[in-house]
Amino acid sequence: MSAKEEKKNTIIENSLKLFSKNGFYNTTIPDIAKSMKMSVGNMYNYFKSKEELAKYAIKYSTNVLAIELKEINNMDISSKEKIYVFTKRYLQSVKKSPEVIEYFLRVYLSNREVFNEGCEGFLCVSEFVTEVMILLDDGAAKKEFRQQEFFPAFAMFMGALGGFAFLSGEKVLEKDVLSYSDAVAENIYRALKYEA
Amino acid sequence: MRLNQKNKPKVLWFQAITCNGNTHSFLSSNDNRMKLFLDSFDLIYHPSLSVDISLKDIIESDVEIDFLLVEGAITSNERFFSISGETTTLLLNQLVSKSKYLIAVGSCASYGGLHAKFEQNEDIKGISDSLDVDNLYSLNHPVINLTGCPVHPEWIFQTLFTLKDYKKMHLDEEGRPKELYYGLAHHGCTRNEYFEWKVESKTFGLKEGCLFYEQGCRGPMTHSNCNKILWNEVNTKTRVGMPCIGCTELDFPRDNMLETKKNIGIPDQVPLGINKRAYLSLTGIAKTFKIDRLHKKLID
Numbered sequence: 083m084s085a086k087e088e089k090k091n092t093i094i095e096n097s098l099k100l101f102s103k104n105g106f107y108n109t110t111i112p113d114i115a116k117s118m119k120m121s122v123g124n125m126y127n128y129f130k131s132k133e134e135l136a137k138y139a140i141k142y143s144t145n146v147l148a149i150e151l152k153e154i155n156n157m158d159i160s161s162k163e164k165i166y167v168f169t170k171r172y173l174q175s176v177k178k179s180p181e182v183i184e185y186f187l188r189v190y191l192s193n194r195e196v197f198n199e200g201c202e203g204f205l206c207v208s209e210f211v212t213e214v215m216i217l218l219d220d221g222a223a224k225k226e227f228r229q230q231e232f233f234p235a236f237a238m239f240m241g242a243l244g245g246f247a248f249l250s251g252e253k254v255l256e257k258d259v260l261s262y263s264d265a266v267a268e269n270i271y272r273a274l275k276y277e278a
Numbered sequence: 279m280r281l282n283q284k285n286k287p288k289v290l291w292f293q294a295i296t297c298n299g300n301t302h303s304f305l306s307s308n309d310n311r312m313k314l315f316l317d318s319f320d321l322i323y324h325p326s327l328s329v330d331i332s333l334k335d336i337i338e339s340d341v342e343i344d345f346l347l348v349e350g351a352i353t354s355n356e357r358f359f360s361i362s363g364e365t366t367t368l369l370l371n372q373l374v375s376k377s378k379y380l381i382a383v384g385s386c387a388s389y390g391g392l393h394a395k396f397e398q399n400e401d402i403k404g405i406s407d408s409l410d411v412d413n414l415y416s417l418n419h420p421v422i423n424l425t426g427c428p429v430h431p432e433w434i435f436q437t438l439f440t441l442k443d444y445k446k447m448h449l450d451e452e453g454r455p456k457e458l459y460y461g462l463a464h465h466g467c468t469r470n471e472y473f474e475w476k477v478e479s480k481t482f483g484l485k486e487g488c489l490f491y492e493q494g495c496r497g498p499m500t501h502s503n504c505n506k507i508l509w510n511e512v513n514t515k516t517r518v519g520m521p522c523i524g525c526t527e528l529d530f531p532r533d534n535m536l537e538t539k540k541n542i543g544i545p546d547q548v549p550l551g552i553n554k555r556a557y558l559s560l561t562g563i564a565k566t567f568k569i570d571r572l573h574k575k576l577i578d
């Protein structure tokens with residue numbers, strides 16, 4: 083990675099925190115620059131606008147998940163185990179870097195107008211969606227998952243995980259978020275499971 | 279028709295278990311091509327044409343056959359199929375022992391085709407699997423499989439003329455001439471642009487849309503040149519709005535040929551030679567573009 087790209091990533095990581103804490107519109111480029119101890123002018127050398135930064139940030143944060151899921155997809159374990167492993171890693175990142183998931187839930191999903199151009203459909207999240215497709219396709223081909231349409235299956239998977247990240251962010255969970263991992267995974271698995 | 283047209287290579291067409299489809303296809307070839315064929319070869323026998331000699335006479339004579347064309351699957355089980363009391367395995371082998379080149383015309387002759395799916399008789403095979411050991415080695419050339427259901431007449435002509443002039447053809451792993459089967463039915467399909475942008479045809483017979491995701495089109499995984507050497511010089515299945523059903527491949531006929539097998543909405547097989555992950559991510563992106571032109575009728 084070039085020095086410029088590394089810097090870009092650090093800016094993204096910082097802005098993810100600010101965006102998810104204060105919201106997209108309440109966070110300004112000067113706020114981000116300040117948190118980075120950079121001049122506003124220098125910030126513009128990396129991102130031309132807040133919108134551009136927002137799009138990079140969504141690619142960045144879903145790629146973190148895509149890389150995890152790709153690694154799991156390539157493991158020689160059952161599809162059921164894959165769901166368990168991914169759920170655990172997902173909740174770990176919810177705990178460790180909540181801003182990544184929160185950004186997705188609180189900025190990407192709720193400020194669609196920002197992403198209308200350049201992030202249509204799956205354009206900015208395609209690597210992660212592809213990995214979910216691979217997971218589902220493989221499970222169904224091996225008869226571990228039942229046949230169903232893609233979107234309900236996709237929503238089941240992402241909905242359960244996203245919903246849990248939301249509960250964690252709202253601080254309503256009674257126990258440590260990770261302790262729910264197997265139960266969440268079991269729910270996802272049951273929704274997808276092959277029925278003879 | 280007359281035997282012994284001097285100096286012309288002799289061609290014999292033998293029919294085993296068949297629907298006659300390859301004969302129909304052959305006889306509906308372009309007039310000029312058929313004339314050129316008849317001027318260049320001596321078609322000594324075809325069961326659908328009036329000839330002055332019987333198959334039995336040929337087998338008993340010392341005539342040498344240059345090109346033995348076989349249409350249909352072969353069985354050694356006379357309970358199911360025989361010709362004048364003889365099994366097709368026996369007749370085939372008797373003919374092969376007099377022949378220089380052996381050419382399977384169609385999927386049934388090549389690999390058993392549809393007939394091999396008949397459960398009551400397990401002994402239905404393609405010609406390569408029906409040869410006696412002696413015959414396997416007596417031929418001048420490995421067995422040539424002209425797969426297809428039916429074979430395009432032009433594929434037969436090109437094979438015969440190439441062998442006549444150059445004595446050999448390069449074959450792929452399935453015994454098909456590379457020259458004819460190197461490409462895919464997808465090449466030259468008029469729907470390629472729809473394929474690229476993932477615009478699907480909703481029903482059969484439309485000019486618009488691709489038939490890959492919804493209708494089972496096997497064009498991107500079927501070796502044939504249908505969309506380059508058109509049928510009757512006019513059209514092909516995919517151009518007219520019927521999916522390619524992969525009739526030139528070893529696994530033909532498959533089950534549910536007009537459906538695309540999917541897992542949770544994702545196609546089970548992707549175009550030949552493409553990694554599934556890469557394919558899915560590309561198509562995911564392609565689908566996000568809405569190109570108005572491709573969603574309209576071609577002719578208003």
Ligand code: SF4
Nearest residue numbers: 464467488489495497
């Ligand atoms: S209809 Fe079939 S052959 Fe034509 S472009 Fe689509 S997939 Fe390819």
Ligand code: SF4
Nearest residue numbers: 502504522523524525
């Ligand atoms: S388009 Fe496909 S099914 Fe039709 S003849 Fe060609 S290879 Fe066979």
